[in-house]
Amino acid sequence: MSQELINELRSFRHRTLDELLDFAWGFANGLIGPWQVRSEIRALLELLAQRQPRAMLEIGTANGGSLFLFCRVLPGARIISIDLPGGAFGGGYDESREPLYRAFALPGQELHLIRADSHQPATRRQAAALLQGKPLDFLFIDGDHTYSGVQADFEMYSPLVRREGLVAFHDIVVVPPHIAVGVDVHTYWQRIRSHYHFQEFIENPAQGWGGIGVLTPAPGSPVGDRAGAAAATGPATGPAHAALAATANVPAPADTAVASPAAGASNRTDGSRAERDPGNHPLGPGAAGD
Numbered sequence: 001m002s003q004e005l006i007n008e009l010r011s012f013r014h015r016t017l018d019e020l021l022d023f024a025w026g027f028a029n030g031l032i033g034p035w036q037v038r039s040e041i042r043a044l045l046e047l048l049a050q051r052q053p054r055a056m057l058e059i060g061t062a063n064g065g066s067l068f069l070f071c072r073v074l075p076g077a078r079i080i081s082i083d084l085p086g087g088a089f090g091g092g093y094d095e096s097r098e099p100l101y102r103a104f105a106l107p108g109q110e111l112h113l114i115r116a117d118s119h120q121p122a123t124r125r126q127a128a129a130l131l132q133g134k135p136l137d138f139l140f141i142d143g144d145h146t147y148s149g150v151q152a153d154f155e156m157y158s159p160l161v162r163r164e165g166l167v168a169f170h171d172i173v174v175v176p177p178h179i180a181v182g183v184d185v186h187t188y189w190q191r192i193r194s195h196y197h198f199q200e201f202i203e204n205p206a207q208g209w210g211g212i213g214v215l216t217p218a219p220g221s222p223v224g225d226r227a228g229a230a231a232a233t234g235p236a237t238g239p240a241h242a243a244l245a246a247t248a249n250v251p252a253p254a255d256t257a258v259a260s261p262a263a264g265a266s267n268r269t270d271g272s273r274a275e276r277d278p279g280n281h282p283l284g285p286g287a288a289g290d
């Protein structure tokens with residue numbers, strides 16, 4: 001990784017979210033291009049900018065695109081990002097990219113890169129140790145996109161999120177098998193979201209990939225109360241997310257696997273062009289196209 005590029009990235013400062021998004025996609029011919037629909041990640045970044053999480057964990061670093069954006073909107077935060085040293089769903093990243101990713105960190109920010117399988121207990125222990133007993137305020141799940149993979153990530157890492165924290169899932173729209181075999185975040189999302197308040201950022205439910213769903217437990221609301229009740233009978237000190245992970249731990253009926261997102265639930269954001277190419281979305285080795 002050239003020092004010149006790293007310096008260019010380090011010295012970049014944005015004034016508006018659109019400047020930031022333009023830079024993320026345009027820098028060095030897409031070197032860190034986010035695997036996101038622009039309007040959807042923009043909506044998530046706006047939410048984060050309001051909430052200003054102090055500690056966050058991303059599962060799925062890939063090219064570093066979403067990580068770069070999170071770093072830039074969360075000054076002062078502790079940020080952890082996990083990815084395989086190389087593998088499924090478009091494949092992790094090489095060690096040689098680490099200096100570039102480390103350059104994402106702003107002064108006063110703590111950035112930790114974990115190159116390991118998120119499903120390994122040792123990886124979770126490593127992440128928990130980095131938090132030094134403090135909870136996460138935001139968890140972004142964008143790693144293993146199979147039903148069992150996304151479920152494992154939620155069940156393992158959501159207990160680290162504080163009760164009022166946010167948990168976001170990427171690729172909540174139906175991904176047809178001709179784009180990526182085995183990808184089924186959608187079904188898990190449809191099941192888990194009924195236990196929470198949630199928001200969805202979906203540019204177009206028929207786009208074939210993408211879509212961001214955010215769980216936002218609201219204490220005092222009916223869902224919050226239900227969460228509280230579940231927490232009381234669930235793991236000893238687990239927050240709402242932890243207890244509810246267990247309630248969603250049921251294999252999905254096959255007939256829900258291709259259900260479309262409820263049209264009314266979509267929260268579309270307009271006014272910005274989509275940086276997306278569903279036919280070329282790098283969901284991984286299964287992304288054969290047709």
Ligand SMILES: C[S@@+](CC[C@H](N)C(=O)[O-])C[C@H]1O[C@@H](n2cnc3c(N)ncnc32)[C@H](O)[C@@H]1O
Nearest residue numbers: 035060062065066083084091092117118143144
């Ligand atoms: C769709 S990409 C992430 C895109 C990135 N968040 C962005 O928006 O630019 C998914 C990533 O998850 C990683 N991944 C898949 N399974 C994983 C696992 N079990 N543990 C850690 N990372 C995993 C893949 O290696 C891949 O780099």
